[in-house]
Amino acid sequence: MKTITFTVNGNPVTLDVSEDANLLSVLNDDLELAGAKEGCGAGECGACTVIVDGVAVTSCLYPACEADGRVVETVEGLVLESGSLHPLQRTFVDYGAVQCGFCTPGMVMSAKALLDKYPNPNEQEVKVALAGNICRCTGYTQIVEAVLAAAEEMKK
Amino acid sequence: MTRKEERLLPEVERAVRAPEELVVVGKRIPKSDALYKVLGQAQYIYDMQLPGMLYGKILWSERAHAKIISIDTSEAEKVPGVRAVITAQNTPEIRIGFMKDQPVLKKDKVRSFRDEVAAVAATSWEAAEEAISRIKVVYEDLPGIFSPEEAMEEGAPLIHEMDARGKELKDNRIRLPWKLVCGDLEKGKAEATCTVTTSYEVPAVNHCCMGTSACIASFDAGDNLTIYDITQIPSLAKADFLEALKAMGAKGRVRVITPTIGGGFGSKLDTYGYQYIAMLLSHRTKRPVKIVFTREEEFFATSPRQQAKFTITQGCDKEGYLTFREVNATLDNGAYISWGATTPSVMMMPMSSLYRVPNIEFKSTCIYTNNTWAQAMRGYGNPQATFAIDCNMDELAEKAGIDPVEFRRRNANIPGEETPQGFLPRTCGHRECLEAVVEKMGYEGRQSGIVEGTPKARGMGVASLIHVGGGAKIYRSDGCATSIKIDDDGWVDVFSGSQDIGQGLDTVLRQIVAEVLGFKPEKVKIHVGDTDTCGWDAGCHASRSTFVAGNSAKVCAEIVRAQMVANFAAQLEVAEDAISITEGEVLAQTDDPDKQVTKVERLLRRAHMTGRGNTMFMASNFWEPNNKLLAGDFHGNFSMAYTYGVHGVELEVDTETGQVDVINYVAAHDIGKAINPMLLDGQAYGGIMQGIGYALTEEMLFDKGKLLNPNFRDYKILTCLDVVPIEAIIVETDDPEGPFGAKGVGEPGLVPVAPAIANAIYDAVGIRLRRLPMTPDRVLEALWAKAGKAIA
Numbered sequence: 015m016k017t018i019t020f021t022v023n024g025n026p027v028t029l030d031v032s033e034d035a036n037l038l039s040v041l042n043d044d045l046e047l048a049g050a051k052e053g054c055g056a057g058e059c060g061a062c063t064v065i066v067d068g069v070a071v072t073s074c075l076y077p078a079c080e081a082d083g084r085v086v087e088t089v090e091g092l093v094l095e096s097g098s099l100h101p102l103q104r105t106f107v108d109y110g111a112v113q114c115g116f117c118t119p120g121m122v123m124s125a126k127a128l129l130d131k132y133p134n135p136n137e138q139e140v141k142v143a144l145a146g147n148i149c150r151c152t153g154y155t156q157i158v159e160a161v162l163a164a165a166e167e168m169k170k
Numbered sequence: 171m172t173r174k175e176e177r178l179l180p181e182v183e184r185a186v187r188a189p190e191e192l193v194v195v196g197k198r199i200p201k202s203d204a205l206y207k208v209l210g211q212a213q214y215i216y217d218m219q220l221p222g223m224l225y226g227k228i229l230w231s232e233r234a235h236a237k238i239i240s241i242d243t244s245e246a247e248k249v250p251g252v253r254a255v256i257t258a259q260n261t262p263e264i265r266i267g268f269m270k271d272q273p274v275l276k277k278d279k280v281r282s283f284r285d286e287v288a289a290v291a292a293t294s295w296e297a298a299e300e301a302i303s304r305i306k307v308v309y310e311d312l313p314g315i316f317s318p319e320e321a322m323e324e325g326a327p328l329i330h331e332m333d334a335r336g337k338e339l340k341d342n343r344i345r346l347p348w349k350l351v352c353g354d355l356e357k358g359k360a361e362a363t364c365t366v367t368t369s370y371e372v373p374a375v376n377h378c379c380m381g382t383s384a385c386i387a388s389f390d391a392g393d394n395l396t397i398y399d400i401t402q403i404p405s406l407a408k409a410d411f412l413e414a415l416k417a418m419g420a421k422g423r424v425r426v427i428t429p430t431i432g433g434g435f436g437s438k439l440d441t442y443g444y445q446y447i448a449m450l451l452s453h454r455t456k457r458p459v460k461i462v463f464t465r466e467e468e469f470f471a472t473s474p475r476q477q478a479k480f481t482i483t484q485g486c487d488k489e490g491y492l493t494f495r496e497v498n499a500t501l502d503n504g505a506y507i508s509w510g511a512t513t514p515s516v517m518m519m520p521m522s523s524l525y526r527v528p529n530i531e532f533k534s535t536c537i538y539t540n541n542t543w544a545q546a547m548r549g550y551g552n553p554q555a556t557f558a559i560d561c562n563m564d565e566l567a568e569k570a571g572i573d574p575v576e577f578r579r580r581n582a583n584i585p586g587e588e589t590p591q592g593f594l595p596r597t598c599g600h601r602e603c604l605e606a607v608v609e610k611m612g613y614e615g616r617q618s619g620i621v622e623g624t625p626k627a628r629g630m631g632v633a634s635l636i637h638v639g640g641g642a643k644i645y646r647s648d649g650c651a652t653s654i655k656i657d658d659d660g661w662v663d664v665f666s667g668s669q670d671i672g673q674g675l676d677t678v679l680r681q682i683v684a685e686v687l688g689f690k691p692e693k694v695k696i697h698v699g700d701t702d703t704c705g706w707d708a709g710c711h712a713s714r715s716t717f718v719a720g721n722s723a724k725v726c727a728e729i730v731r732a733q734m735v736a737n738f739a740a741q742l743e744v745a746e747d748a749i750s751i752t753e754g755e756v757l758a759q760t761d762d763p764d765k766q767v768t769k770v771e772r773l774l775r776r777a778h779m780t781g782r783g784n785t786m787f788m789a790s791n792f793w794e795p796n797n798k799l800l801a802g803d804f805h806g807n808f809s810m811a812y813t814y815g816v817h818g819v820e821l822e823v824d825t826e827t828g829q830v831d832v833i834n835y836v837a838a839h840d841i842g843k844a845i846n847p848m849l850l851d852g853q854a855y856g857g858i859m860q861g862i863g864y865a866l867t868e869e870m871l872f873d874k875g876k877l878l879n880p881n882f883r884d885y886k887i888l889t890c891l892d893v894v895p896i897e898a899i900i901v902e903t904d905d906p907e908g909p910f911g912a913k914g915v916g917e918p919g920l921v922p923v924a925p926a927i928a929n930a931i932y933d934a935v936g937i938r939l940r941r942l943p944m945t946p947d948r949v950l951e952a953l954w955a956k957a958g959k960a961i962a
């Protein structure tokens with residue numbers, strides 16, 4: 015066991031985690047943040063994507079101990095302080111980018127990491143940023159549209 | 171041959187509102203649960219935790235085909251936290267599959283690597299895994315059979331020695347007589363001036379639902395089972411589970427509850443062993459038991475679309491009209507029977523009714539092997555069959571010297587004509603779809619072949635589809651139940667037997683009910699996936715939900731609306747036909763200005779809370795479509811409507827690497843009426859991308875029954891980088907039987923993708939790939955073979 019302290023969605027947390035625990039299980043089980051999903055447990059599907067220190071990571075492979083002292087963002091923390099949806103959440107809903115929704119939290123977080131760094135991406139950049147997130151339902155078209163629309167929205 | 175003997179159906183009266191009057195139907199309304207999903211709040215089964223819950227794990231067979239000599243579970247039982255270890259020896263036998271050829275836990279022998287040999291329930295996943303690893307099984311290997319050809323050889327070992335009734339089996343052929351004969355094959359052959367015979371092969375592919383298979387089984391003190399499940403067929407699964415309960419000696423009832431489902435695509439059309447294992451473990455331990463598949467298990471232990479081979483001959487006369495079609499299909503069923511063994515019943519649909527062809531013979535055999543056993547996947551047998559038909563169409567067109575598009579024009583389906591199998595499509599936009607695609611693609615002026623100065627060649631190809639769009643009567647009932655209640659605060663609850671697996675049925679029903687009632691869609695909540703509160707439905711399959719559940723909801727809403735209108739008319743002292751309800755307001759044609767516009771809530775409350783009325787508005791309705799079970803010879807009209815489509819693809823083949831890049835995709839679907847164009851686009855985009863995967867990248871690779879690529883590294887499904895520009899064209903033919911004119915469209919997007927791509931590759935480089943997926947190495951090999959021939 016190791017004691018770690020990190021920030022999740024703006025809140026500091028301290029907890030004991032086992033050395034081999036991954037961040038996904040700590041989020042899902044210890045912190046009861048169920049948004050990040052396990053689709054493969056092997057870093058291949060992106061359903062578990064969260065943002066650590068500004069970078070999108072697959073939390074199923076990310077050692078929980080590594081999160082010590084870092085800033086973690088999950089889909090649960092996306093809602094703006096005003097209480098309204100983050101533009102990405104809004105556009106995912108409005109553009110039909112959500113079907114079964116299993117990929118959605120990871121998809122949204124990968125997109126957020128992109129837009130936080132590059133507020134003005136072109137279509138190809140969006141596709142590259144989301145390349146690690148598999149979606150079996152939508153065929154991605156409406157997801158890419160939603161991300162580009164959110165980028166527009168955020169410029170306003 | 172001319173088509174004088176067209177059998178046209180009488181025109182049917184239309185009872186739908188004119189499109190311009192529709193307020194909610196036809197609008198791009200976001201999926202009802204999308205909000206919860208983007209917030210990370212939607213509850214999937216993986217997120218569920220019940221008090222005292224245990225974790226279940228399964229020991230899978232380590233052999234493809236072997237006798238089980240002994241199973242020693244003593245070490246497993248000693249693992250701290252283990253609460254139960256079960257095998258066939260210490261549990262009642264439960265048999266599953268519609269031919270009941272499979273015991274849930276295998277007793278005497280295993281027939282595939284996904285056979286369940288034992289299972290454990292423990293207080294943690296880790297303990298359960300540890301216990302599984304300590305179970306010792308002694309096997310005695312039997313010769314394995316891994317292809318239908320081997321399985322059919324003289325003296326091949328039997329995979330099943332007897333059927334479920336104890337009757338001895340003589341060979342590995344499954345006794346399902348899939349044979350369809352229409353017209354007179356010999357006559358059709360005699361009339362043909364040009365024929366082409368070719369063979370095609372399709373691989374096993376996995377649904378790859380992003381949420382893996384999972385359930386939680388829980389018994390209460392009265393022996394009643396509640397199972398939290400991800401099934402596409404709540405009512406049918408309930409019946410299956412109830413049967414198992416009886417086998418277990420439990421006298422209680424079954425409740426199936428489905429939380430949010432992480433993808434379906436047909437994978438959840440049958441029940442699987444793990445669900446019964448969770449039930450057995452829960453019954454044994456008196457605690458809820460959860461089983462969740464790993465991705466590896468999801469790949470090797472769920473049932474894929476099966477491998478199949480087709481030999482097809484079609485012939486046409488000198489004017490280019492098809493005179494006959496003769497097809498033989500052999501399917502690798504795998505070790506046990508599930509719905510995969512019935513996919514030929516759906517293959518018959520395009521075989522008989524895609525393009526107008528009067529004389530047909532289709533035969534199919536499903537063969538037991540020691541491979542994984544097959545299931546249904548989006549389109550059922552249709553994509554496989556359409557690959558054979560629509561590739562052969564191009565080969566025949568070429569031989570007959572007719573352009574492929576022109577050939578399809580001549581043979582396209584038309585509305586109102588009974589097809590040779592006896593389908594009665596009242597609406598059919600096949601020709602409109604074809605023209606729309608051809609025009610959008612710029613087919614006529616296309617430049618095929620090498621792009622100058624590059625190693626790349628361009629080509630275009632088209633393919634068509636027919637699919638059931640008005641239910642599919644494969645069980646004795648193809649109906650759906652709906653109940654609606656309206657509370658006096660104006661909120662509407664709709665309880666539908668149908669299911670949402672992400673496709674948006676929840677939203678479609680919401681729109682239909684809101685439209686009929688004249689309420690705002692936000693006021694309508696759709697409840698599905700609880701067999702205690704929702705009535706019977708045949709399940710989310712066959713693209714039937716919008717049509718059947720939609721009609722059921724529509725009729726139910728009309729009953730409730732009539733109740734309201736009668737009451738409101740009395741309240742407002744006007745005639746019933748002077749009342750209309752729209753967007754939550756009741757409009758009355760009256761001179762009294764106080765009564766002209768009233769909020770519906772006000773009238774609802776007055777209806778409920780005044781001494782005069784004391785009434786509330788609610789109704790239930792079971793809607794059964796007027797389709798027919800197929801007769802013994804598989805003829806009959808088993809759907810009330812048929813969906814058509816044409817896909818066109820433009821692509822580039824890199825002649826140096828074999829890489830195929832789709833550069834433009836146009837898909838037109840005749841779906842009757844778009845209830846929600848945004849969700850419809852999503853079905854088209856998603857289906858087409860799955861279809862491109864089927865065409866170009868996806869294949870389950872087996873070595874002697876063992877799956878070699880049970881992960882997303884080695885099993886290639888398309889990512890965002892593979893997205894192609896897709897133009898989804900909606901053709902509305904306003905079907906007289908559909909809710910607001912709509913036909914089903916869940917599956918069609920996938921159906922004709924592979925043949926369209928194969929045809930475009932041929933157009934580009936003149937090679938004919940007859941085996942899926944069309945990977946770069948297969949493309950290169952064919953290119954070399956062609957060049958070799960040219961040199962020789």
Ligand code: FES
Binds near residue numbers: 057060
């Ligand atoms: S669950 Fe982490 S990448 Fe799939």
Ligand code: FES
Binds near residue numbers: 118
């Ligand atoms: S919406 Fe189902 S996996 Fe993306």
